[in-house]
Amino acid sequence: MSRCEHEHPRWAYGARGRGQPLDGAAPLQVSRLVVRYPGASKLALADVSFSVAAGQRVALVGPNGAGKSTILKTIAGLLPAECGQMRLYGNPVGACHHRTAYLPQRADLDWRFPITVAELVVTGRYVHLGWFRRPRAIDWQQVRRCLQRLGIADLADRQIADLSGGQQQRALLARAIVQEASLFLLDEPLNAVDEATRDLVTDVLAQEARNGASVLAATHDLGRLSESFDAAIYLQDGRIEQTDLLAVARGVASPHRTPGARCTASRTGDPACTG
Amino acid sequence: MHWLIEPLQYGFMRQALIAGLLVGTTCSMLGVYVVLRRLAFLGDAVAHTTLPGLVVAYLNRWNLLLGALVAALVTALGIGYLSRRERLREDTAIGVLFSGMFALGIVLISRTNSYRDFSHILFGNILGVTTGDLVGILLVGSIVVGTLLVFHKELVLTSVDPLHAQVIGLSADKIRYLLLVSIAMSVVTAIQAVGVVLTTALLVTPAATASLLTKRLQRMFALAVLFSAIGTVSGLYASFYLGVSSGGAIVLACTLVFSVVFVVRSLVQQASFRSILLGRFW
Numbered sequence: 001m002s003r004c005e006h007e008h009p010r011w012a013y014g015a016r017g018r019g020q021p022l023d024g025a026a027p028l029q030v031s032r033l034v035v036r037y038p039g040a041s042k043l044a045l046a047d048v049s050f051s052v053a054a055g056q057r058v059a060l061v062g063p064n065g066a067g068k069s070t071i072l073k074t075i076a077g078l079l080p081a082e083c084g085q086m087r088l089y090g091n092p093v094g095a096c097h098h099r100t101a102y103l104p105q106r107a108d109l110d111w112r113f114p115i116t117v118a119e120l121v122v123t124g125r126y127v128h129l130g131w132f133r134r135p136r137a138i139d140w141q142q143v144r145r146c147l148q149r150l151g152i153a154d155l156a157d158r159q160i161a162d163l164s165g166g167q168q169q170r171a172l173l174a175r176a177i178v179q180e181a182s183l184f185l186l187d188e189p190l191n192a193v194d195e196a197t198r199d200l201v202t203d204v205l206a207q208e209a210r211n212g213a214s215v216l217a218a219t220h221d222l223g224r225l226s227e228s229f230d231a232a233i234y235l236q237d238g239r240i241e242q243t244d245l246l247a248v249a250r251g252v253a254s255p256h257r258t259p260g261a262r263c264t265a266s267r268t269g270d271p272a273c274t275g
Numbered sequence: 276m277h278w279l280i281e282p283l284q285y286g287f288m289r290q291a292l293i294a295g296l297l298v299g300t301t302c303s304m305l306g307v308y309v310v311l312r313r314l315a316f317l318g319d320a321v322a323h324t325t326l327p328g329l330v331v332a333y334l335n336r337w338n339l340l341l342g343a344l345v346a347a348l349v350t351a352l353g354i355g356y357l358s359r360r361e362r363l364r365e366d367t368a369i370g371v372l373f374s375g376m377f378a379l380g381i382v383l384i385s386r387t388n389s390y391r392d393f394s395h396i397l398f399g400n401i402l403g404v405t406t407g408d409l410v411g412i413l414l415v416g417s418i419v420v421g422t423l424l425v426f427h428k429e430l431v432l433t434s435v436d437p438l439h440a441q442v443i444g445l446s447a448d449k450i451r452y453l454l455l456v457s458i459a460m461s462v463v464t465a466i467q468a469v470g471v472v473l474t475t476a477l478l479v480t481p482a483a484t485a486s487l488l489t490k491r492l493q494r495m496f497a498l499a500v501l502f503s504a505i506g507t508v509s510g511l512y513a514s515f516y517l518g519v520s521s522g523g524a525i526v527l528a529c530t531l532v533f534s535v536v537f538v539v540r541s542l543v544q545q546a547s548f549r550s551i552l553l554g555r556f557w
Binding site: 102108120131 | 446
């Protein structure tokens with residue numbers, strides 16, 4: 001019997017009330033997730049189950065509107081789940097937000113706001129700072145190192161308005177790494193970026209995965225799926241159509257589908273799961 | 276230099292200058308966020324909707340600042356509430372509350388005998404600022420500027436990337452309310468200076484002028500304060516010597532500074548564009 005979470009999750013900004021990863025828990029476990037956009041009649045996600053292991057890179061693929069972004073947003077806590085369960089390192093959504101980095105689509109940011117690249121990247125430290133504490137020298141050093149790793153150290157003092165698409169994506173990934181996250185939720189990280197950036201992003205994610213981080217990324221780039229990811233989940237109309245173990249030999253992939261679950265939502269908006 | 280010093284011999288001019296500079300600093304600093312987050316319409320609405328609060332306070336001989344503050348807060352929070360979770364689009368919510376509250380103010384005024392009593396509410400009365408008013412302006416201004424400093428990093432993050440803010444547990448809505456309340460408070464101080472109708476100018480024009488000249492946030496704050504000071508001082512002097520409305524003169528001076536900067540910047544850009552072109556051909 002799956003549990004239903006009707007409430008929009010709330011959690012504290014900064015280090016207060018932070019959950020610790022449970023021993024042996026998967027970085028991400030999603031079971032029978034049902035999501036509906038507020039006011040919409042159609043389900044955005046209908047009964048989606050999968051998990052991501054430590055060190056695993058999983059791609060979400062499928063046509064526009066299939067639910068790729070919705071999955072990422074729900075796990076990040078931006079959308080309420082109508083039904084189903086999500087566990088991040090054994091904790092509910094929000095309790096481990098310091099270890100979860102969500103990279104929005106680039107269009108979701110206001111790139112015209114007048115701050116520098118370094119000032120954007122340092123916002124990755126805010127989850128550790130919380131209210132009233134300013135980034136210290138050690139935070140800025142970390143920012144420099146990550147900018148170097150993504151090959152944009154020379155852009156540190158440039159305005160974010162002056163960045164190209166590829167540079168914007170590098171800056172966003174630098175922020176996720178500055179955050180010291182271990183679960184990366186990436187919305188179209190390889191979309192409309194130059195070849196060099198694509199290679200670099202793939203490399204950096206591979207390094208992070210070797211160090212035990214997990215990646216869940218929505219992508220359109222089917223050509224390079226097997227180079228960049230360990231497994232792929234094919235979505236269609238908010239359902240998992242197929243899961244593909246791109247490299248079964250590595251024996252790390254574990255997406256699965258739970259058949260037979262049904263979700264019914266009553267008119268009062270009080271959902272109940274059966275199955 | 277006599278003409279510079281002469282107005283300062285009058286107590287009311289000294290008070291007016293101090294009040295104008297305080298109000299200008301508060302409004303122009305907050306105005307940077309108003310401009311960058313495209314909240315100009317909201318600022319205008321909050322300013323206009325203070326009218327019923329001011330009228331009720333005036334008729335009951337309560338503190339005018341307090342009456343305006345209550346009305347402004349009701350509007351700011353009401354707009355935030357109506358447009359929460361996108362039930363209504365924000366500009367629609369603003370439009371409804373803006374005109375409704377202003378109409379209430381007009382109806383309340385029409386119940387009294389004379390519109391003339393309210394001209395200083397509508398058009399400001401900076402030359403009549405009392406020491407008590409100055410203390411109020413200083414207090415409200417310190418709270419607003421203090422808020423901008425203390426919550427600087429949260430204000431920036433929720434402006435650039437509200438989704439990231441949300442994911443790390445920083446509610447973009449909460450910061451928005453903070454900004455709305457700050458706008459309400461600074462609008463109330465601005466009403467003293469230039470009145471209900473022209474308050475938006477102090478919020479928007481100096482910051483807009485600054486945004487023409489720099490892409491650095493810190494410099495934008497500094498320039499906005501500078502431009503508002505220039506506008507306030509020259510407006511007050513113009514009003515002293517030409518005998519025109521002080522509120523109108525201050526706003527007009529700010530607009531003039533904006534126009535000059537806009538034109539000069541366009542000319543410089545054209546010139547540098549032309550020299551690039553010339554450099555390419557010759």
